[in-house]
Amino acid sequence: MSLHKPGLRTVVASLTAVVVLSLTAASCDDNKASEPFKDAPRSHVNNGSAMDVVRGSDGFTNLGTKCDHGNRVYVAYHGDGAYAAIAVVPQDPTCN
Known part of the structure; x- marks a missing residue:
């Protein structure tokens, strides 16, 4: 057989x-749940308590x-969507 x-x-x-397009598409997975902290550098991490989540x-x-x-920090997100919303209640009395 000849080419x-x-x-x-x-x-x-x-x-x-x-094959090339399939490999390229597979490498473009931007799942924020499976790749945490894929963002700007962080100065510290607050792991002191769990986040209350309302699904x-x-x-x-x-x-x-x-x-x-x-x-108090509120974060709204929608699955792996590219958007989120953040709100802060300064000096919330429930945060002791």
């Missing part, structure tokens, strides 16, 4: 392109809340 035939050359080139119904945003240095 000099135009039909075989096209098939080999197409299969090569499919929304299917299709709705989830909510997490935690105290950090006397301030």
Whole structure:
């Protein structure tokens, strides 16, 4: 079998392109749940207490809340979506 035939050359080139595109797509997984801290450098980590998580119904945003240095921090996120919302209650009296 020779690669000099135009039909075989096209098939080999197409299969090569499919393999390269498949490997490229597989390496682009940006799952924020499986790759934590893939963001800006951090000065410290607050592992002192667990975050309270409120899971929304299917299709709705989830909510997490935690105290950090006397301030209550709320984080809203939607699965692996590329967005989130953050709110802070300064000097929250429930954060002792």
